[in-house]
Every structure is written in C-alpha cells, then in structure tokens.
Amino acid sequence: MLFGCPFGPSDIERDYPPKEMDVVELKLSGFDQLAAYRRNKSLVKDKLKNKKTIVHAPHQFDLTASTPDGRKGTLHLYEQCVDLCSMFDADILVVHPSGWSTEGIEYAGESTREQVLQYAREQIPLLIDYAKSSNVTVALENLPAIPEQEPKCIGYHADEFASLIREFGCRMCFDITHGMHDIDGFLAHKDLFSHMHLNDSHVGRVEHLFLGDGDIDWNKYAPQLLALDLPSIFEFDRDIYSDDDFLRGKEFMLQASQAQRQQ
Numbered sequence: 646m647l648f649g650c651p652f653g654p655s656d657i658e659r660d661y662p663p664k665e666m667d668v669v670e671l672k673l674s675g676f677d678q679l680a681a682y683r684r685n686k687s688l689v690k691d692k693l694k695n696k697k698t699i700v701h702a703p704h705q706f707d708l709t710a711s712t713p714d715g716r717k718g719t720l721h722l723y724e725q726c727v728d729l730c731s732m733f734d735a736d737i738l739v740v741h742p743s744g745w746s747t748e749g750i751e752y753a754g755e756s757t758r759e760q761v762l763q764y765a766r767e768q769i770p771l772l773i774d775y776a777k778s779s780n781v782t783v784a785l786e787n788l789p790a791i792p793e794q795e796p797k798c799i800g801y802h803a804d805e806f807a808s809l810i811r812e813f814g815c816r817m818c819f820d821i822t823h824g825m826h827d828i829d830g831f832l833a834h835k836d837l838f839s840h841m842h843l844n845d846s847h848v849g850r851v852e853h854l855f856l857g858d859g860d861i862d863w864n865k866y867a868p869q870l871l872a873l874d875l876p877s878i879f880e881f882d883r884d885i886y887s888d889d890d891f892l893r894g895k896e897f898m899l900q901a902s903q904a905q906r907q908q
C-alpha cells in the first residue's frame with residue numbers, strides 16, 4: 646500500500662515531503678497558488694521525483710455555484726488544475742463535487758438541492774471530458790455535512806453519490822472522516838475508489854486528527870482499508886501534527902495490518 650502526505654505552496658521552500666512517503670497530494674486554494682507551482686516548476690518536480698502525484702483542486706470554489714459566472718469560473722480554474730496535473734505527471738485530480746455546507750459556509754447559496762444536482766450533472770462531465778484528453782482521472786471526494794442536517798452538497802449519501810459517479814464514469818476519493826456517518830455504506834462502493842484520505846475525528850466534526858485520536862473504530866476499519874491496497878493520503882491538521890506524525894500514520898496502519906494477519 647502506498648502512503649502519502651499533503652503538499653502546499655508553503656512546502657516548496659522547506660525540506661519536505663519526507664522521503665519515506667510514496668504519494669504526494671498537491672493542495673491548492675486558488676489561482677495564485679497555481680502560479681506558485683508554475684513558478685517553481687523544476688524545484689517542485691525535483692521534490693516529487695519517484696513519488697506518485699495527485700492534485701487536489703481548490704475546494705473553496707464550487708462547480709455547482711448558484712451563479713452562472715461562479716460555475717463557469719470554477720470550471721475554468723479546475724481545467725487549469727488538470728493542466729497542472731500534466732505538468733507534474735499527476736494522473737488524478739481530486740474535486741469536491743459541490744458546495745459543502747460546513748463551518749457556516751454555504752456555497753450553494755439560494756439553490757435548492759435539485760438545482761445543485763442539476764448543476765453537477767451539467768458541469769462535472771465537462772471537467773471529466775477535459776481531463777480525459779490529458780489522461781487525467783477525476784476523483785470526486787465524498788463530503789460531510791456539518792452540523793448534521795440534510796446537506797445540499799452531493800457526496801454525502803453513499804448510494805446516491807456512487808450512482809452519480811457511475812453515471813459520470815469517474816472515480817471516488819474516499820475521505821473516511823467525511824464519510825463517518827456511513828463508512829460501511831461507502832465501503833460497499835469500494836470498486837469506485839481511486840485512493841483514500843485517512844484521518845480521524847469526533848462524530849459530527851471534521852478535525853483532521855491522527856488515527857486513533859477520534860471516534861473511528863480503526864480495529865475494525867484499518868484492516869479493511871489496507872486490504873483495498875490503494876494509495877492513502879494522511880490528512881492531519883498541520884498546525885497540530887508534525888512531519889514525523891505522517892510517518893507514524895504509516896506505522897499505525899502497518900501495525901493494524903499485522904494484527905489482522907495474526908488473527
């Protein structure tokens with residue numbers, strides 16, 4: 646199993662990612678960050694040498710935004726993220742499929758859930774087509790709803806999300822804490838997974854904690870996740886956890902796998 650860590654523009658200048666990491670997911674929050682990666686192309690390429698690379702599109706922008714300009718602008722930005730994938734030999738682009746109702750942010754604005762679904766059906770296939778011409782796979786990430794409420798975002802209901810992904814012909818990036826309300830429901834669609842985001846949290850929150858520091862039953866799920874043998878990105882809060890903790894994550898999962906073998 647390949648393990649990896651996130652990488653942001655602020656990592657360009659420092660001694661990171663750890664050499665033991667097999668996968669790196671480039672994070673973006675906007676246009677200016679695209680420029681930062683482009684400007685430092687050879688330096689970043691050097692850091693990613695011999696590592697599988699994934700790009701995460703900026704989730705602050707929304708393909709299902711309530712205004713036509715918002716949707717058009719996001720598609721344009723995400724197409725540039727596909728181009729960034731080509732620049733760094735990344736074969737997967739992670740995309741939050743729609744507005745994510747959390748921390749008081751409601752990207753969907755006045756739209757109804759039906760409108761959000763309609764916009765998703767209009768916009769996401771356009772991005773997938775663009776990505777296909779560059780041999781990039783779009784992986785839609787499952788999303789949480791906070792506080793517990795009927796979310797407008799798609800990516801919350803496991804079966805609905807999986808059937809949309811089958812309709813679009815793309816893949817799913819499975820984030821275990823985003824899917825904490827129904828981990829088994831999402832695992833039933835593991836054939837759609839491109840890779841995973843691993844971290845922990847307390848129920849009803851998205852805290853990006855180290856494995857075991859939250860409410861997820863890792864004794865139950867670590868062996869199942871390892872058996873999928875998919876690239877896994879640790880997403881720990883980098884204000885709390887150090888580079889060493891990312892290596893500890895790998896140990897945690899490997900120990901869980903050993904425990905499984907001994908049973």
Ligand SMILES: [Zn+2]
Nearest residue numbers: 701704741786
């Ligand atoms: Zn994400």
